[in-house]
Amino acid sequence: MKQGIHPDYHMINVVMTDGTTFQTRTTWGKEGDTMNLDIDPKSHPAWTGGQQTLLDRGGRVSKFNQKFSFLNK
Secondary structure, eight states: OOOOOOOOEEEEEEEOOSSSEEEEEEESSSSTTTEOOOOTTTTOOOOOOOOOOOOOOSSSHHHHHHTTGGGGG
C-alpha cells in the first residue's frame, strides 16, 4: 500500500438519542470527540416501522397524482 494516502482512523464516542453511548473507529473529528446523534435506528420510523405521513401541499406528489390519475381507475 502507498504510504500517506489513507485517512487517520481514531476512536470517538457516539451518543444515541436515548442517552446510550458506544465507541467506534472513524475518520470524523479528532481522537476522543463526541458525536451526538439527532436520529438513530432506535427512534427513527424508517427503522422502527412507525407510521409516516407525506406532507405535500400542491407539490410534486399532487402533480404526479393528477397527471397519472387515469392509471388508478
